[in-house]
Amino acid sequence: MPTLLGIDIGTSAAKAVLIDGEGTVLGVAGCEYPIDQPLPGWAEQDPEAWWQAACAAVRGALAAAGAADVAAIGLSGQMHGTVLVSPAGRPVRPAIIWPDQRSQAQVERATRQLGLRRLGRLAGNRPAVGFTAASLLWLLENEPEALAASDRVILPKDYIRLRLTGHVATEVSDASATLLFDVARRRWSRELVTAWKVPHWLLPEVLESTAVAGELTREAAAELGLRAGIPVVAGAADQACQAVGSGLIDPGLASCTIGTGGQLLTALTAPTLDPELRLHTFCHAIPGRWYSMGAILSAGLSLSWFREHFAPGASYEELAAEAAGIPAGCEGLLFLPYLAGERTPHFDPQARGAFVGLTLRHGRAHAVRAIMEGVCFALRDALEAMRELGPGPAQIVVAGGGGTSHPWQEILAAVLGLPVTVALGPERTAVGAAVLAGLGTGLYRDPVEARARTVRYAPPVEPRPDDMARYEELYQAYRGLYPALKGSFHALDA
Numbered sequence: 145m146p147t148l149l150g151i152d153i154g155t156s157a158a159k160a161v162l163i164d165g166e167g168t169v170l171g172v173a174g175c176e177y178p179i180d181q182p183l184p185g186w187a188e189q190d191p192e193a194w195w196q197a198a199c200a201a202v203r204g205a206l207a208a209a210g211a212a213d214v215a216a217i218g219l220s221g222q223m224h225g226t227v228l229v230s231p232a233g234r235p236v237r238p239a240i241i242w243p244d245q246r247s248q249a250q251v252e253r254a255t256r257q258l259g260l261r262r263l264g265r266l267a268g269n270r271p272a273v274g275f276t277a278a279s280l281l282w283l284l285e286n287e288p289e290a291l292a293a294s295d296r297v298i299l300p301k302d303y304i305r306l307r308l309t310g311h312v313a314t315e316v317s318d319a320s321a322t323l324l325f326d327v328a329r330r331r332w333s334r335e336l337v338t339a340w341k342v343p344h345w346l347l348p349e350v351l352e353s354t355a356v357a358g359e360l361t362r363e364a365a366a367e368l369g370l371r372a373g374i375p376v377v378a379g380a381a382d383q384a385c386q387a388v389g390s391g392l393i394d395p396g397l398a399s400c401t402i403g404t405g406g407q408l409l410t411a412l413t414a415p416t417l418d419p420e421l422r423l424h425t426f427c428h429a430i431p432g433r434w435y436s437m438g439a440i441l442s443a444g445l446s447l448s449w450f451r452e453h454f455a456p457g458a459s460y461e462e463l464a465a466e467a468a469g470i471p472a473g474c475e476g477l478l479f480l481p482y483l484a485g486e487r488t489p490h491f492d493p494q495a496r497g498a499f500v501g502l503t504l505r506h507g508r509a510h511a512v513r514a515i516m517e518g519v520c521f522a523l524r525d526a527l528e529a530m531r532e533l534g535p536g537p538a539q540i541v542v543a544g545g546g547g548t549s550h551p552w553q554e555i556l557a558a559v560l561g562l563p564v565t566v567a568l569g570p571e572r573t574a575v576g577a578a579v580l581a582g583l584g585t586g587l588y589r590d591p592v593e594a595r596a597r598t599v600r601y602a603p604p605v606e607p608r609p610d611d612m613a614r615y616e617e618l619y620q621a622y623r624g625l626y627p628a629l630k631g632s633f634h635a636l637d638a
Contacts (some may be wrong), residue, residue, distance in 0.1 A: 146215035146587055149370075150578030151202065152382065152571070153194050153221035153300045155179070155241065155404055160201035161574040162209045165587055167598025170212060172571055173204025180238065185245035187274075188238040191227055191303045198304055202368045214370055217308065217360065218581030219379030220386075220573050221301025223321045226279040228294040233306055237290045240279040241300070243441075243484065247278035248493055254281065258339050260421065266336050268320070268327035270421035270491055277323035277340040284341055297346045301379055308376050309358025313349045315378040316427040325350075327434065328415045330427055353380040353429035354584040377584035380429035382573050383407055383437060389576030390543045390567040391599035393430050393591045398530070398537035400556065400564075402546035406443030406519055408526040410537050411435050422489035422529045429580055430591050436533070438488035438526020442497070443519045444546045446481045450515055455508060460549070467513035468551040472558065472611040473618050474510045476501045479518030480625055482633075488526045490626060494637040500625055516552050517615075520559040521622045527560055539604065540564045543572035550605070558611035559619065563604035 145164045152159040157176040163169055175197035180188045206212055228236040240246075251271045255263065263271055271278060280297060283290055298306065299318040306312055319325045319332070324342060326333040332347050351357055357378045365372040379385070383401075387409055390399045398410040412434040417425050424437045442449075447460070455463060478500045485493035499514065530536050540562050546552050548566065557564040569575065579594050581587075588594035 147209070147212045148578035148581045148587070149202065149205070149214045149217045150574040150576065150581065151198050151217065151219050151304060152385070152574040152577060153198065153304055154382065155222050158194060158197035158201045159571050159574045160198065160205040161571045161578060162205050162212050162214070163575055163578045163598070165582065165597065167569065167575065167579070169569055169571070169575070171205040171207070171209030172574070173201045173208060175200040175204070179241070179243070187241050187244040189241055191235045191239050191300070194300060194304060195307050199367045202370070206369055214374055215587070216581035216585040217374055217376045218577035218579070218584070219301040219305055219377070220382050220577040221299060221304070221318070221379070223299070223318060223381045223383065224275045225300040226276050226283070227298045227300060227303050228290055229296055229298060229303070229306065229312065230293060231295040233310070233312065235303070236294045237287070239300065242274040244274045244279065245485070245493055247273045247282040250281040250285070251278050254278070254340065263323070264417065264421045266326065266333050267323045268415060268417050268425035269323060271323055272487060272491060273493055275321065275323045277336070277342065280342050281340055291343065291346070294346060296348045298348055302348070305357055305376060305379065308360055308364045310361055311358040313351055313357055313378065315351045315353045315355070315380060317353055317380040317384040317429050319350050320427040321381060321424070327425055327427055351378040352431050353378050353384065354431065354580055356584050375585050377581045379577050379580055381426070383409055384426070384429040384435065385576035385580065386543055386573040387411065387435060387576065388429055388579050389572035389599070390541045391595045392541065393433065393595060396538055398527070398540050400523060400540050400542045400547055401544060402443045402519060402542070402552065403544065404443070404445045406440040406523055407437055408523050408530070409435050409437040410530060416533055418529060418533060423526065429576070436530060438523070438529060440481065440519070440522045440526070441485060441487055442481045442483040446479070446483055446497070446515050446519060447512070447546065449483060450511065454511070463512045464549045464551045466509035467516055470509050470513040472614045474514045474517065475505060476503070477506050477510050477514045478618065478622055478625065479514040481515065481518045481522050486522070489529055492630070494634045495626065495630070496633045496636060498625070498629065516555050517559065518622070520556050521619055523556070524559050524619055525623075537562065541567055541601065543567045553605045554608070557605050557607040559615045561607055561612055563606050565604040566602040568600045568602055
């Protein structure tokens with residue numbers, strides 16, 4: 145049976161997964177790398193560190209699988225990153241990645257000069273720091289020599305494809321997250337490129353996510369432990385790949401990820417824009433499909449921050465078990481998960497985290513549960529925006545990260561008022577990249593067959609009526625906190 149390889153270039157690690165045609169995971173491995181912060185608010189990574197980690201992960205997955213004849217390779221990666229490559233295909237400088245905050249002045253100026261409505265109409269998205277266009281404008285104004293030395297700008301997983309095949313390109317799902325792309329027409333927008341002052345020659349060819357982008361070179365094959373000539377499919381942004389790996393190819397379901405950040409995503413059959421631009425509208429990895437997504441910046445990051453500083457040595461399982469013993473609503477304690485600012489729905493990099501309602505009665509377990517509930521309330525903000533645009537999803541599919549925790553699933557179901565299920569099997573994002581490889585090389589006739597063969601769900605966790613009623617009351621209090629505290633957040637940041 146053919147074996148498919150998916151490689152995911154995440155924010156903190158590269159993952160590789162091998163699956164057979166029925167979606168069974170044969171081998172999985174990962175390799176971590178750091179985020180460099182040369183100045184406060186900056187976030188960079190070395191693209192060569194991605195490549196070395198990808199090589200280690202692939203070799204590890206092959207070793208775990210035993211013998212595996214890889215028929216095709218697919219790719220996934222963190223979104224919005226800015227990778228400048230020279231004519232020789234090597235990085236000109238470290239990549240600027242999505243958590244980077246340095247381009248705030250450029251975003252504010254571009255929004256003021258071009259108009260939020262115009263930018264939203266063209267790009268389908270609100271300008272935000274860390275997006276490719278904003279980072280490129282910062283580079284144009286602060287490091288023009290880097291742009292002058294560059295041949296193309298690509299995104300993180302595109303760099304891995306370049307190392308695999310020798311060809312420079314991107315694809316529609318990642319391109320649509322640059323603020324330089326006409327999301328409805330699935331092509332670069334000359335008007336946006338001009339508006340952001342990006343040199344047109346920097347932009348690479350854009351492929352559909354299922355297109356074969358090249359073949360594995362002999363040099364890359366030797367580093368990975370594979371044979372040369374394997375077809376490499378264009379791949380997709382991590383959220384689009386996660387949607388494929390979780391079976392979200394049509395409306396009706398929404399995926400929820402609680403990783404470093406948090407996302408709520410639902411597939412669209414047409415590029416439906418949020419008039420207030422609280423939600424992102426991006427091209428799906430499936431041709432002829434788009435998706436709407438709400439993104440929060442500190443989901444699992446909030447719990448990892450708390451664990452590092454206030455519960456060192458405790459496992460996440462121990463903390464979740466402690467939180468499960470606290471009643472819904474934490475006896476009046478609320479948490480705002482804005483530790484790194486917030487995107488949906490506020491788009492405010494100056495927003496700050498806060499515990500509200502602390503009393504002498506509250507202890508560590510209350511704080512942990514308040515963090516879990518606060519993340520779910522933030523995701524509820526995204527769900528409410530989706531419901532304003534249409535009927536909204538009928539069920540939530542969680543994949544990976546904190547969403548695999550049963551206490552967190554119970555909280556999520558009650559806060560959102562929807563049944564929550566799990567896409568079974570590890571590394572659904574990398575699995576989605578592998579499925580795209582199968583679609584691009586004809587192993588699956590279409591996305592419907594691919595989903596039927598590779599995606600299976602656990603029995604859903606139903607929301608508890610009593611918890612739903614309590615969380616509905618608390619959600620209204622939660623919604624009032626950001627407007628009440630916004631002025632204080634901005635004053636403290638200043």
